[in-house]
Amino acid sequence: MGLESKPWYGGEMERREAEWALRRINKDGCFLVRHSSAQNQSHSYTLAVLYHDHIYNIPIRTAGTLGFSLGKEGKRHEEVFPSIVHLIEHYQIEQLYLVNRQTSERESTALLYPALL
Numbered sequence: 001m002g003l004e005s006k007p008w009y010g011g012e013m014e015r016r017e018a019e020w021a022l023r024r025i026n027k028d029g030c031f032l033v034r035h036s037s038a039q040n041q042s043h044s045y046t047l048a049v050l051y052h053d054h055i056y057n058i059p060i061r062t063a064g065t066l067g068f069s070l071g072k073e074g075k076r077h078e079e080v081f082p083s084i085v086h087l088i089e090h091y092q093i094e095q096l097y098l099v100n101r102q103t104s105e106r107e108s109t110a111l112l113y114p115a116l117l
Contacts, residue, residue, distance in 0.1 A: 028112070032116055092110060
C-alpha cells in the first residue's frame with residue numbers, strides 16, 4: 001500500500017500515543033493514520049484528526065473489492081478510493097466533514113498537517 005513511507009502513517013500506534021502526536025502539533029487539520037485498535041477485516045485503520053481542540057477518530061474501512069471509505073457502513077453516498085494513500089491525498093485538497101458526537105455539530109477541514117513529520 002505504500003503507507004510506511006508517508007509522514008502521516010503511525011502504524012501500530014496506540015490511540016493515546018496518536019492523540020499525543022496530534023496535540024503536540026496542535027493545529028486544526030492535523031492528522032495521522034494508524035492501525036485500528038479494534039482491528040477486523042473491514043476496519044483495520046483509523047484516521048485521527050484534530051479540529052477545534054477535539055480529536056476525531058474516523059474508521060477507514062474496506063468497501064468490498066472497490067477500495068477504502070471513511071466512516072461506518074450504510075451511508076447513502078460514500079466516496080470510495082482505490083487506496084488509503086488516494087483517500088488521504090483527496091482530503092488534503094477537499095474538505096472532510098466531521099460530526100462531533102457530543103454536540104452533534106457539523107464541521108469541516110482539509111487534512112493539512114501530518115502529525116508524524
